[in-house]
Amino acid sequence: MSNATLTCEATLTGRQRVQRMFARQDHDRVPRHDTFWGETIERWQGEGLNGDARHVLEMLGSDFHQIAWCWPAPLAGRDQVIEVDAQTRIVRDGHGKLVRYWRDRSGTPEHLGFDCDSREKWQRIYKPALLDSGLQINPPAARRAERLGREKGKWCYMACVEPFEQTRAMMGDELTAIAMAEDPEWVADVAEAFTSEVMRNLDAVIAEGAWPDGLWCYGDMAYNHATFCSPKMYRELIWPQHRRLVQWAHAHDMKFIYHTDGNINAVIDLYLEAGFDCLQPLEAKADVDVRKLAPRYGDRLALFGNIDVMVMGSNDLEALEAEIAGKFQAGMATRGYAYHSDHSVPPTVSWATYQRLIELVDAYGRYD
Amino acid sequence: MRGTDTLDALTAAIEHGRRDEAVALMRAAVAAGEPPRKMLDALAAGMADVGRRFSNEQAFIPEVLTAARAMKRSMAVLEPVLVDAGIRPEFTAVIGTVQGDLHDIGKNLVAMMWKGSNYAVVDLGTNVSPETFIEAAGDYGADVIGLSSLMTTTLPAMQRTVRALRCAGLKARIIVGGAPVTSSFARRIGADGYAKDAAAVVRETRRLMPAG
Numbered sequence: 001m002s003n004a005t006l007t008c009e010a011t012l013t014g015r016q017r018v019q020r021m022f023a024r025q026d027h028d029r030v031p032r033h034d035t036f037w038g039e040t041i042e043r044w045q046g047e048g049l050n051g052d053a054r055h056v057l058e059m060l061g062s063d064f065h066q067i068a069w070c071w072p073a074p075l076a077g078r079d080q081v082i083e084v085d086a087q088t089r090i091v092r093d094g095h096g097k098l099v100r101y102w103r104d105r106s107g108t109p110e111h112l113g114f115d116c117d118s119r120e121k122w123q124r125i126y127k128p129a130l131l132d133s134g135l136q137i138n139p140p141a142a143r144r145a146e147r148l149g150r151e152k153g154k155w156c157y158m159a160c161v162e163p164f165e166q167t168r169a170m171m172g173d174e175l176t177a178i179a180m181a182e183d184p185e186w187v188a189d190v191a192e193a194f195t196s197e198v199m200r201n202l203d204a205v206i207a208e209g210a211w212p213d214g215l216w217c218y219g220d221m222a223y224n225h226a227t228f229c230s231p232k233m234y235r236e237l238i239w240p241q242h243r244r245l246v247q248w249a250h251a252h253d254m255k256f257i258y259h260t261d262g263n264i265n266a267v268i269d270l271y272l273e274a275g276f277d278c279l280q281p282l283e284a285k286a287d288v289d290v291r292k293l294a295p296r297y298g299d300r301l302a303l304f305g306n307i308d309v310m311v312m313g314s315n316d317l318e319a320l321e322a323e324i325a326g327k328f329q330a331g332m333a334t335r336g337y338a339y340h341s342d343h344s345v346p347p348t349v350s351w352a353t354y355q356r357l358i359e360l361v362d363a364y365g366r367y368d
Numbered sequence: 369m370r371g372t373d374t375l376d377a378l379t380a381a382i383e384h385g386r387r388d389e390a391v392a393l394m395r396a397a398v399a400a401g402e403p404p405r406k407m408l409d410a411l412a413a414g415m416a417d418v419g420r421r422f423s424n425e426q427a428f429i430p431e432v433l434t435a436a437r438a439m440k441r442s443m444a445v446l447e448p449v450l451v452d453a454g455i456r457p458e459f460t461a462v463i464g465t466v467q468g469d470l471h472d473i474g475k476n477l478v479a480m481m482w483k484g485s486n487y488a489v490v491d492l493g494t495n496v497s498p499e500t501f502i503e504a505a506g507d508y509g510a511d512v513i514g515l516s517s518l519m520t521t522t523l524p525a526m527q528r529t530v531r532a533l534r535c536a537g538l539k540a541r542i543i544v545g546g547a548p549v550t551s552s553f554a555r556r557i558g559a560d561g562y563a564k565d566a567a568a569v570v571r572e573t574r575r576l577m578p579a580g
Contacts, residue, residue, distance in 0.1 A: 110470030181430035224547040
């Protein structure tokens with residue numbers, strides 16, 4: 001099977017397709033996008049993939065195109081390499097976090113320590129540094145990327161990191177959680193400051209003349225069984241900043257996609273109240289299921305993903321077909337569904353399996 | 369305040385993460401000469417209560433962590449009394465995140481829940497090789513070993529670790545958990561137990577070692 005034979009015919013541009021999905025208007029097929037672990041691409045190259053992740057996305061027929069990535073850090077550009085060994089590299093990053101990265105593979109890095117460990121340090125060092133930091137985005141590059149995306153007919157978006165993720169990146173999971181319970185005003189202040197910085201950076205891209213179609217906001221609010229904090233705590237501390245980001249996006253005629261792993265079933269109503277347009281990637285092993293969500297929320301919330309990487313990784317093609325057929329049917333009934341794996345595609349998935357997946361996405365994802 | 373009232377209040381203070389109040393109540397209980405075992409049970413009850421609420425999604429990670437902090441501070445007051453009374457931890461547990469995986473919050477929560485149940489906990493950290501698990505389990509005489517994995521990509525490492533622990537002939541029970549882990553996967557790789565969350569791990573430990 002060659003790469004070329006898998007590329008899907010299109011009757012709409014990617015941009016038109018995604019816009020019609022958001023409007024719940026008829027379109028030719030479900031929009032598509034995906035993400036992959038680095039080792040997955042390496043495995044596939046050994047199994048016959050002629051290219052890299054971008055080539056896989058072209059074969060899939062991805063409709064999405066990122067033009068900018070915004071993750072402002074208080075001490076941007078001041079990363080310090082602390083230690084390097086055969087397997088890992090320890091760095092003090094721009095959030096003041098001591099973090100160990102794998103040198104030869106992808107995967108989530110280990111957080112070894114967080115310098116911003118008190119409200120006093122936040123107010124004395126990190127908040128002033130954040131507010132004084134210059135632009136941490138490149139508006140001319142974003143403008144150029146947008147032109148490229150437009151030429152390809154893609155739905156162009158800016159990506160940013162949302163305030164809960166920013167807070168955890170600077171203070172760590174444990175201190176963030178404890179501070180949410182014991183010093184909520186501190187967490188609210190951190191979330192507000194980071195959100196303002198994100199908006200300042202995004203404004204600079206708009207000022208450059210770019211006019212993307214959406215804002216794709218990244219944050220992991222949940223683990224496999226529940227949200228990290230209660231819905232009430234989320235509503236009080238983080239939700240106001242999510243609503244600010246949504247309002248910013250809508251004021252610029254952009255759709256708002258929210259990325260979170262984990263079981264977010266208990267807060268979807270709050271997401272709707274904030275004005276979210278789309279949820280991604282809908283982690284199946286965290287009991288998030290498009291077959292349950294689409295009938296309840298599909299008219300108001302586009303659903304993007306949910307194809308189980310555990311099923312993909314089994315390389316059981318019959319199970320994969322059942323997974324895609326069932327979930328596509330539920331999602332497509334609302335006209336507000338797009339394909340994505342429910343996480344990043346892991347290296348347990350063979351290249352043959354993923355090629356079959358592309359065929360299945362094409363076969364079951366047509367609206368004719 | 370009567371002794372039982374103090375201990376009930378201590379349990380409630382732990383459950384709700386009221387650290388200063390818990391420490392004050394523990395000091396009062398020690399000063400009043402409450403039986404050490406009862407004071408220990410009051411702490412464990414507080415952690416068990418917050419664990420139950422965590423499993424039922426009535427409490428979340430912030431509530432569990434503040435409860436664990438209150439328990440830890442109170443335990444520091446109680447520990448000399450336990451030593452004097454000859455009360456030792458019920459079990460010894462060795463825990464770690466399997467090789468190739470650098471996540472730790474789930475593992476840390478499990479360690480806290482075990483400590484709150486009067487288990488001695490040896491935390492090996494993250495990216496732990498099968499050999500390190502075997503060595504630590506032998507050195508510390510582990511009764512139970514907890515293996516954590518957050519990524520689908522490190523599930524094979526969990527399987528290798530269980531196999532290596534079995535081959536080493538260790539008597540310790542093995543409990544596995546983490547986001548991609550299921551009960552069927554746990555059975556398939558030969559683990560003794562599976563816990564879907566940090567609170568469930570205490571129940572699973574008791575199920576596996578009821579005489580403890």
